[in-house]
Amino acid sequence: MYKNLPKKGKITIVFVTFLLLTTLISSLLPNATATPVEIVSVTPESGQVGDVVRVIGQIDTTNGPYAIFFDEEKVKNGTAVETMVNDTFNVPSRQTGSYDITLHDMTTTNNATAEFTVIEIIVYCQTRNKYDQKPLANVSVDVYVNTTYITSGKTNETGWTNFRLDRGNYTFKAFWNEELVGSINGSVTGNVTDYMLQRTFYIESELAHITIAVNDEAGNPLPFINVDLTSSKPETLLFETNSTGIIATNAFTNVSYTIESRRYGYLFDTTLIENLTYTHDGKDRINITCPTYNLFVYVLDSKEHALKNVEVTVYEWSSERIAGSKFTDSDFGSVAFNCTFGRYKIKVYNTEWGHKVVLNETELDLIEDPFFFAVHSRISNLDPSVKVVDYFGQPIPNAQVKLERKFDEEYVNVANLTTESDGTASLPKIGGDYRISVQVMGEYCEVRPIYLSESNVIEFKINKYVTVGGYPLQIAQLITYTSLALLITTFALAIAYRKLSKTIKKEKTAPKD
Structure with a gap:
C-alpha cells in the first residue's frame, strides 16, 4: 500500500502516527499541571495528641499520589481526585509546641506546609462539702457528654482530680459508695496559654469529711480498731484505725449515724451523730475513748495452791507492749492490774535461778470490769526424782547427777546431786x-x-554396773574378781586336797602295834 508513495509521503505518515501514539499515551498518564502544591486549610489548627486533623489542599499531578507528614513523620498517603486532596490523620505523640504539616506530591516531589499547634487541655475538678466548702477526698468523679460516659477519676487528699479532655460541653458527676452526691455542667473552652488550656470546676457535694480518733484513757492512739458507721442508708461503712488510731472518711450529709467501735471483735463504745450537715459540732474530729478495766490474776501451782512471789507480766496482744508487771502476794498468789479493754497475753515467770523461767503463758479477752482470771502453772510445785539402778534393777547409791536447765537456747547447770542409798x-x-x-x-x-x-x-538403768554390798562394780570387774576368787579357791582346794592325800597315805603305811 505504501510502496507506491514517494519517500516524502512515507515520512509524513510516520510522523503523524508518532504524534497520535504520543497523544494516546500521555492521555493515559497522570498529568502534571502548572498548579502549585498548596494546603488550603487545616482543621483544627491546634489540638491534642490523638485528635483527628483534616487537611484540604491540592497537588501538581492530576490523580497523582500524595503523602502527608507531621513533623517529618508520615501520617497518611493517598491519591488525589484530579488535583484535590481532602484527607484526615491522627496527631502522633509529641510534646506541646508548634509543628509543620507537609503535603507532598510524590510525582513532582513538590511540597506545601502549614503549622499545627499541639496543646494540652487539662480539666481540674474539686469536690467540696456543700455546706462548709471543705474538700472531700476519695470521691469518684465521672465525666459524661450528654449521657455518654467518657472517663472517671478519684479525688486526692485535697479533693482534686484532673482529666485530659477535648473542647466541648461536659457533665461532671460525683459519686461516693456508688451513690450520686453532686454534679455540675461545664464547657471546656477558652484561649490557649503556653500551649495549655486549663479549666477548673467545683462540685458541691452532699458529703462531709470526718475524722475519728480512738485512744485509751491515757491518750495513747489505738490501731486496728474496727469502726462501723450505720445509718438509714442500706450499706454499713466499715473502717479500721491506722497506726495513729485515726480514721479519715466521708459521710453522707443530712443523715444520722451510729458509730460502733470494736476491739478484737468486742463492742466497747457506741456514739450517735445526728444530722451530719456540718462536721460534728463544728469540728472535723470525733474522739472515742476505749475504757480501762480492772484485771485480777490468780496464779495456782500443780496442786491448786496459791503460787507466791512469782512475776506476772501482761502484754498487749497485738503490739507485745508491756501493760504491767508485778509479783504475786504471799497470801493468795494474786496480783491486780488496770488495763485497757482488749486482748492480752499473760506470762508467769519464776526468777529464783537468776533467769526468767516461763511457768505458763496464756491469753485473755478483757471485756468485763472487774475481770478475774486464774492461771494454772502445771510445772510448779512438782515432786520429781531421779533413780539410778544397776543391771539387775538394784539401786546404785552415791551416783552423781548433774542437772542442767534450758534458758532460751542454752543449758545452764543448776544442781549437782548425789543419789541416796535407795x-x-x-x-x-x-x-x-x-x-x-x-x-x-x-x-x-x-x-x-x-x-x-x-x-x-x-x-536411769546403768547396765554396765551391778551393786555388791552397796558398792557399784562394773560387770567386767565383777567377772574378773569372781574368776580370780574361783581360781584362788580352786588352787586352795587343790593344795588342801594334796595335803589331805599325803596324810591319809602316811596313816595307811604306819606299823601297827
Missing part, C-alpha cells in the same frame, strides 16, 4: 526443759534431755 535424788520443784547427766564412779554413763511436767520418778 538410788534416788530429788529434782527441783519447777518443771520444764532439762538435761540430766549421770555419773557412776566418776564415769559419765548417760545424758538424757527431758521435759519435766509431772511428779514422777525418772529411772
Whole structure:
C-alpha cells in the first residue's frame, strides 16, 4: 500500500502516527499541571495528641499520589481526585509546641506546609462539702457528654482530680459508695496559654469529711480498731484505725449515724451523730475513748495452791507492749492490774535461778470490769526424782547427777546431786526443759534431755554396773574378781586336797602295834 508513495509521503505518515501514539499515551498518564502544591486549610489548627486533623489542599499531578507528614513523620498517603486532596490523620505523640504539616506530591516531589499547634487541655475538678466548702477526698468523679460516659477519676487528699479532655460541653458527676452526691455542667473552652488550656470546676457535694480518733484513757492512739458507721442508708461503712488510731472518711450529709467501735471483735463504745450537715459540732474530729478495766490474776501451782512471789507480766496482744508487771502476794498468789479493754497475753515467770523461767503463758479477752482470771502453772510445785539402778534393777547409791536447765537456747547447770542409798535424788520443784547427766564412779554413763511436767520418778538403768554390798562394780570387774576368787579357791582346794592325800597315805603305811 505504501510502496507506491514517494519517500516524502512515507515520512509524513510516520510522523503523524508518532504524534497520535504520543497523544494516546500521555492521555493515559497522570498529568502534571502548572498548579502549585498548596494546603488550603487545616482543621483544627491546634489540638491534642490523638485528635483527628483534616487537611484540604491540592497537588501538581492530576490523580497523582500524595503523602502527608507531621513533623517529618508520615501520617497518611493517598491519591488525589484530579488535583484535590481532602484527607484526615491522627496527631502522633509529641510534646506541646508548634509543628509543620507537609503535603507532598510524590510525582513532582513538590511540597506545601502549614503549622499545627499541639496543646494540652487539662480539666481540674474539686469536690467540696456543700455546706462548709471543705474538700472531700476519695470521691469518684465521672465525666459524661450528654449521657455518654467518657472517663472517671478519684479525688486526692485535697479533693482534686484532673482529666485530659477535648473542647466541648461536659457533665461532671460525683459519686461516693456508688451513690450520686453532686454534679455540675461545664464547657471546656477558652484561649490557649503556653500551649495549655486549663479549666477548673467545683462540685458541691452532699458529703462531709470526718475524722475519728480512738485512744485509751491515757491518750495513747489505738490501731486496728474496727469502726462501723450505720445509718438509714442500706450499706454499713466499715473502717479500721491506722497506726495513729485515726480514721479519715466521708459521710453522707443530712443523715444520722451510729458509730460502733470494736476491739478484737468486742463492742466497747457506741456514739450517735445526728444530722451530719456540718462536721460534728463544728469540728472535723470525733474522739472515742476505749475504757480501762480492772484485771485480777490468780496464779495456782500443780496442786491448786496459791503460787507466791512469782512475776506476772501482761502484754498487749497485738503490739507485745508491756501493760504491767508485778509479783504475786504471799497470801493468795494474786496480783491486780488496770488495763485497757482488749486482748492480752499473760506470762508467769519464776526468777529464783537468776533467769526468767516461763511457768505458763496464756491469753485473755478483757471485756468485763472487774475481770478475774486464774492461771494454772502445771510445772510448779512438782515432786520429781531421779533413780539410778544397776543391771539387775538394784539401786546404785552415791551416783552423781548433774542437772542442767534450758534458758532460751542454752543449758545452764543448776544442781549437782548425789543419789541416796535407795538410788534416788530429788529434782527441783519447777518443771520444764532439762538435761540430766549421770555419773557412776566418776564415769559419765548417760545424758538424757527431758521435759519435766509431772511428779514422777525418772529411772536411769546403768547396765554396765551391778551393786555388791552397796558398792557399784562394773560387770567386767565383777567377772574378773569372781574368776580370780574361783581360781584362788580352786588352787586352795587343790593344795588342801594334796595335803589331805599325803596324810591319809602316811596313816595307811604306819606299823601297827
